Amino acid sequence: MKLKMLTKSLMIFFAVVLLATGCKEEAHAETTDLRLLLTTEQFTSERSLIPESQKMVITDYHLSGTGPAGQTFSVDSVEKTIAIGNLMIGRWTIEAIGYNADGLPLVSGTITTLLSKVTSTATLHLTDLVGTGTLETLVTWDPDQVAEDVSLQVVLQDQQGNTIDLNVPVLDSGNGEVLLASPLQSGSYLLQLRLFSQDMLVSGATEAIRILSDTVSDGTVHMVIGDLSTNFEITVINDTMLPIEGTITATPASPVAGDQVTLNYTPTNLPEGVSLGDLEIDWYCEGSIAQEQSNTYTSIPEAGTHRYDVVVRHEKLGSLGNTTLLVTMPY
Template sequence: MKKLIRFTLLAFALALCVFFVGCEEQSQMSTSTLRLALTSPHYKTERSLTPGQDLMDITSYHITGTGPKNQTFNLNSDQQLVAIGNLTIGTWDIVAEGLNSKNEVMVRGSLKTLLSKVTSSATLQLDTLVGKGNLSATITWDTDQVHTDVSLEANLYDQGGNVMQLIVPNLDTDAGSVVLSKELDSGSYLLSLKLYSQSVVVSGATMAVRIINGEVSEDTIEMVIGDLSTEFNISLVNDTMLPIEGSVTIEPSVPQSGEQVTLTYTPIDLPDDIAVEDLDISWYCEGLLVQSNSNSYTSIPEAGTHRYDVIVNHAKLGSMGSSTLLLTMPL
């Protein structure tokens, strides 16, 4: 009888040990599911000095994380809302990258977050552009309209307005062309051009440039030298990460010689969180800044064809866009 009692007590004690050890292990390895929302700007454009349209879109995400007890995860997703299960409760360092259709990394973001039974979701902002790309702009002009001393002034600015070094190579004066090339960090830039003949500016252009990782942004820019024409063209170029579309109206629609003309820029389909007042709109005539912080410009142009460039910018990454207008005034 005593042996039976001792055996029963021993078995009960072993059961308690197993119970408490099991509870301790469960407490140490408690897990939860993290629901991670990835947010990033759109990388879209329509044309001009950008890579292909499909390369501007983020099509997939690569996500890695390191947490308690050196637990890690590594996964790919084509969704912006990702559920990651069986993660140890505690602090996690998470890095996410947005990739385009060629699996080139476009943008990156990181997050340190506490995963618990209470906090099981987080938002990771992809807000750092990644890598370098190349600018290749072919500049052309009509050789019959310039002197043999023709020269080109080219200035390149980043989105913050800082001057970037850009070397203008020797011009091919016989063909009337030159190629501007430079490796740049991913982002948006402003290219300003002035063509001189006999030390006088005869043409100018201002364009927005979008650079992405591992790609070439290229286009041909024609330097128009004013001539009399019965037509003018309006072209809005959205070569930014967020396509800011708009329209330009002219008043009067058919200007007469010596008449005052007003150009007005109106954005179309702005995102809900962006108002017209948030945009920085600048007007250039023949490459010269003539109006800042205004959606309209008024002047009395001289006879001939004049190039007007409208530059639209916002504080968000890659938001710079440009529009070009050729306005013809009769004699």
């Protein structure tokens, strides 16, 4: 008898709970699930003025959102596709930040989307670089090849071509070096260097730089002051950020004095959907613009060693890069 009474009491209790639960659900706004796909570029590079490649790899994401009636969420994930459940139907503003393995923020993105039973998926593009990093570039030259009035002209530009103020300290002319250091917003930059002696340009260099949040982008740029040699040397340096790498060929391969030399730049591993015609390719000689918007450059180099820099950029963020070669012409 006691068992029957206990069973009956439990049945009544569960019925009350179910009834209360049903009433509670009717009092809330309708909810659904949201499926988010995060997209961003991968950062790879082998250049000296670029942070270590692993520092530019996104390993995890933090997402936060604000929706109807002030409802919010905050989610951490190592996956690019993220499902978020039990969100109120309506318009949501969602922000995502991508971090590297050291916990440093790299990129962010924001989307405003209408969540409903029909539209329950969204793609959030991470396109904004985050934070401030530091540039530390040691510029060196042979002090025995320049006069005491040696000077260095420095121009720093962002990827949009805007000139950025960069303080140039007093040159250490005795050791032939100067350290360029400055905090910079995360992004890609172009550093142009021109070394003068007795008011004459004796060397130049152009370097692509990538700045990450809370990271030092350091390296050394040696200003080559041309000497005469019978060797014809080519140095190829990989491009930055986007995997746009290139090679430079010269015709003729072993020129003699007075020969016309044609240099040809060829990208070797463009990302899918990017072709040669999508790139802006400019040639620099000794730090000065020589030719714009062309993958070839023809000239008759004077005797000595000359530095040629090919600067390549694409409309995608972080695509700025350069390839360098040294051309040595005999007498």
